[in-house]
Amino acid sequence: MLFIVRQIGAVTTAHLFGMGRGFLFLLSAFAWVFRPPAKLRLIVKHIKEIGVDSLSVVVLSGAFTGMVLGLQGYYSLRKFNAESWLGSAVALALLRELGPVLSAFMVTGRTGSAMAAELGTMRVTEQIDALYSMAINPVKYLVSPRIIAGLIAMPLLTSIFNVVGIYGAFLIGVELLGVSSGSYFAGMEGSVVFQDVYSGLLKSVSFGLIITWVCCYKGFNAPPMATGVSQATTESVVLSFVLILVWDYFLTSIML
Amino acid sequence: MIRVIDLYKNFAGHQVLKGVNLDIETGKITTIIGGSGSGKTVLLKHLNALLLPERGQILVDGADITRLGDRALNQIRQKFGVLFQGAALLDFMTIFDNVAFPLREKTELGEADIRDKVSERLRQVGLESMGYKYPAEVSGGMKKRAGLARALVMDPEIVLFDEPTTGLDPLLGKSIHQLIARMHATFGFTGVMVSHDIPEVFKFSDRVAMLADGVIQAVAPTKEFVVSENPAVRQFLRGELEGPIEVM
Numbered sequence: 001m002l003f004i005v006r007q008i009g010a011v012t013t014a015h016l017f018g019m020g021r022g023f024l025f026l027l028s029a030f031a032w033v034f035r036p037p038a039k040l041r042l043i044v045k046h047i048k049e050i051g052v053d054s055l056s057v058v059v060l061s062g063a064f065t066g067m068v069l070g071l072q073g074y075y076s077l078r079k080f081n082a083e084s085w086l087g088s089a090v091a092l093a094l095l096r097e098l099g100p101v102l103s104a105f106m107v108t109g110r111t112g113s114a115m116a117a118e119l120g121t122m123r124v125t126e127q128i129d130a131l132y133s134m135a136i137n138p139v140k141y142l143v144s145p146r147i148i149a150g151l152i153a154m155p156l157l158t159s160i161f162n163v164v165g166i167y168g169a170f171l172i173g174v175e176l177l178g179v180s181s182g183s184y185f186a187g188m189e190g191s192v193v194f195q196d197v198y199s200g201l202l203k204s205v206s207f208g209l210i211i212t213w214v215c216c217y218k219g220f221n222a223p224p225m226a227t228g229v230s231q232a233t234t235e236s237v238v239l240s241f242v243l244i245l246v247w248d249y250f251l252t253s254i255m256l
Numbered sequence: 257m258i259r260v261i262d263l264y265k266n267f268a269g270h271q272v273l274k275g276v277n278l279d280i281e282t283g284k285i286t287t288i289i290g291g292s293g294s295g296k297t298v299l300l301k302h303l304n305a306l307l308l309p310e311r312g313q314i315l316v317d318g319a320d321i322t323r324l325g326d327r328a329l330n331q332i333r334q335k336f337g338v339l340f341q342g343a344a345l346l347d348f349m350t351i352f353d354n355v356a357f358p359l360r361e362k363t364e365l366g367e368a369d370i371r372d373k374v375s376e377r378l379r380q381v382g383l384e385s386m387g388y389k390y391p392a393e394v395s396g397g398m399k400k401r402a403g404l405a406r407a408l409v410m411d412p413e414i415v416l417f418d419e420p421t422t423g424l425d426p427l428l429g430k431s432i433h434q435l436i437a438r439m440h441a442t443f444g445f446t447g448v449m450v451s452h453d454i455p456e457v458f459k460f461s462d463r464v465a466m467l468a469d470g471v472i473q474a475v476a477p478t479k480e481f482v483v484s485e486n487p488a489v490r491q492f493l494r495g496e497l498e499g500p501i502e503v504m
Contacts, residue, residue, distance in 0.1 A: 121347075129306050130344035134358045134410075135330035 025139070025217050029147050032140035039145045046149030050212075054110045054157060061106050062161035065098055066090065066168025073169065074177045083173075087184035088191040090169040094162050095192065095200045101248055103161040104207035107154065108240040112215040115146060116236035119219025120229035128220070143220065147212045154208025155201045162200070199255045206251065207244050214240045257282050258303060258414065258448070263312035265298055272298050273309070274470030284462035285440055285447035286475075289454060291492070291501065294467050296450040297341070297418055303448060304336045304416065305329055316414075334362065337407030337415040337445070341422055343399040345391040351402045352378070352387030358410050377405040380442070381435060397428040401435065408439060417449040421456075429453060433460060454493065458482060466492060468501050 069090045077083050119142060122128050131138040166188075173179040215236040222232035258280035265273040272295040280286050280303075290296050301307040302314055305321045313320045321332050345354045355374045359365055365373070378384045381401040391399055400420055407415055420436065421429035433453070437460035440447055451457045458464065458478050465475035466489050473488040474481065484490065491499030 118348075125342055125347075126340045126344040127346055129301070130338065130340060130346070132306055133304055133333060133336060133338040134362070135333040136358075136361050137326075 021221075022213075022217050025143075025220070026147075026213050028139050029143045029213070029216070032137060032144045033148060035140065039141065042141070042145035043148050043152075046146045047153050049114075050107060050111045050146075050149050050208075051153035051156060054107045054153075055160070057106050057110050058103050058157045058161050059164050061102060062099075062164035063168040065102055065161075066094065066165030066170075067172045069093060069098070069165065070169035070172030070177070074173050074179065083177075083179050084183035085187050085191075086169070086173045086179050087166075088187035090173070091166055091188040091192050092196060094165045094169075095196045097200075097248075097252070099162040099165060100158050100200050100203040100207060101244060103158045104154065104204065104211060104244050105241065106161075107157060107208075108211050108215070108237055108244070112211045112240055113233050113237050115212070116215040116219035116222075116233045117229055119143075119216060120222030120232040123220060123222045124224050124228050138220070143216045146216055147209065150208035150212030151205055152208075154211070155204040158201065158204035195255075199251075202255070203248060203251050206247060210243050210247060211240050214243060257315075257317065258446070259313075259315040260299070260302070261313040261315070263299070263302060263309050263314070265295070265302070265307065265309045271470060273302075273312075276312070276467070276470070276472055278465055278472050278475060280446060280448055281463065282446050283444055285436075285449060285460060286463045286465060287449045287451055287457050287461040288465050288467055289452055289457070289492070290467035292452070295470060296467055299467060300416055300418055300448065300450045303414075304333050304338065334410065335413045337410060337412035339400070339403045339407045339415065339417045339420055341418045341420075343391070343403030345399060345402055345406070347391050350388055350390055351383065351394065351398075354391070354402060355387075355405045355409050358406065362410065373409060374405075377409050378402075380408075380439070381405045396423050397432065400424070400432050404432075404435065404439065408443060408445075411443065412445060414446045414448070417447065417451070419450055419452070421451065421453050430456065433457065436460065455482070468492070 070086065073086050073089045074083060077085055077089065119128075122142070128138045128142075131141060170181075170184060174181045174184050218232040218236035218239070222228040260276055260278040263273050263276040264271070276299060288296050288299060298307060302309060303316075305314070305324070308322055312322070314322055316332055316335070319328070319332060321329060324332065345351070346357065349357065352374055355377055356370050359370045359373060374387070375384065378387055381404050383398060383401050383405065386394060386398060386402075391402070394402070404420075417436065421432050424432065433456055436447070436449075440460070449457065449461070458481075461478050463475065464478050464481040466473045468488050474484055474486040476484060481489065482493065488500045491501050
């Protein structure tokens with residue numbers, strides 16, 4: 001019995017230490033952002049990596065999410081003779097919830113995993129040690145620009161996801177199933193308020209932080225062995241997904 | 257002058273260094289030999305504080321680098337150049353940019369001066385026409401040469417070499433050794449090398465130290481070391497399985 005309690009205590013302590021190290025890593029990354037010289041060129045490079053490189057998958061998933069919403073929304077609303085509310089339902093679902101969460105999932109899979117693998121490889125092949133040995137702080141050089149880039153790129157990708165999703169639902173609802181185009185957009189205009197847009201974008205900013213933080217932390221601290229990179233990549237993706245969903249619940253409950 | 261005093265280091269309960277004492281003489285090449293897993297690279301990584309010990313001191317020009325803050329430690333680190341085992345070139349940069357990297361990050365030099373200095377170092381290591389290539393596009397020997405060019409580009413006082421010939425065929429290994437000897441003659445740095453490329457490495461080492469069982473078993477000028485009567489040294493140099501060193 002004592003053994004079991006001791007094991008539970010050891011696991012809990014190890015997790016708490018891990019969380020503490022993770023938070024310190026994030027604080028250190030933010031602290032380095034404000035220390036000169038600024039790494040603007042690197043920030044732009046990583047905005048390109050996160051933003052442009054994830055664009056195709058975000059557009060594709062946004063389009064099909066919107067189309068599914070159009071189909072499901074139409075058949076659900078038809079039961080109540082409320083097809084004219086399709087535009088409103090689709091827009092609210094995308095802007096408040098699905099846009100930020102699904103685009104964050106796409107970016108985690110496309111860019112976050114690559115980020116963890118790249119930093120993990122740098123750890124395993126001593127490139128991070130090489131930076132230390134050249135008196136260059138690797139957190140400032142490798143992590144801080146990625147986190148800033150994530151904060152900037154994520155809301156832009158979410159906005160694109162939302163627009164494409166709304167158009168996808170329009171194609172299905174209006175062009176295919178015959179909902180009136182006027183009621184589709186009028187319903188949207190009447191029910192969507194600024195807070196819906198704002199809360200979604202705020203979520204996406206925080207998801208950008210979660211993705212870059214978790215993926216950089218896992219990659220940066222990859223175990224220096226053959227399986228270290230794959231382990232770091234898997235853990236970063238799983239942890240990002242879980243944290244996005246958990247944080248989404250808390251943000252939604254605060255902002256509703 | 258680097259002085260290692262009573263250095264202890266363990267990893268997850270496995271005691272690797274058990275009280276290492278070693279003086280590295282200025283301007284000379286000191287080679288640390290020892291069996292695989294004996295802690296040579298661990299000791300080397302302590303010399304510029306890439307690893308920190310549980311106990312002990314490392315004095316670089318009188319400053320104990322195990323107790324320095326980030327800023328002071330970075331000033332000390334700028335005295336060092338390091339050639340890592342796999343060269344550790346940044347794989348998202350060309351070889352030219354890798355060599356230029358410390359100059360761009362740590363000096364105020366203009367791009368023209370940087371270009372001149374990098375070209376000179378690349379020429380010295382025989383890679384003047386390879387600067388545009390990425391590390392993944394060149395051979396292991398070329399990576400080591402590029403790593404050496406990067407290690408030397410800041411004109412360091414001390415250069416650490418972590419098994420510079422590992423993974424290379426004997427001819428390439430010999431050419432890297434000759435290159436290191438030539439660079440040492442040109443720049444006069446203090447060199448600390450970890451190697452088990454015996455006896456090749458004795459040809460240009462001024463002093464040799466042997467690490468086994470977590471401590472320095474013997475250290476002496478090369479000519480004296482190779483005729484040492486120390487049982488551990490004799491066992492290692494003769495490749496005998498029986499003796500004071502336990503073969504795992």
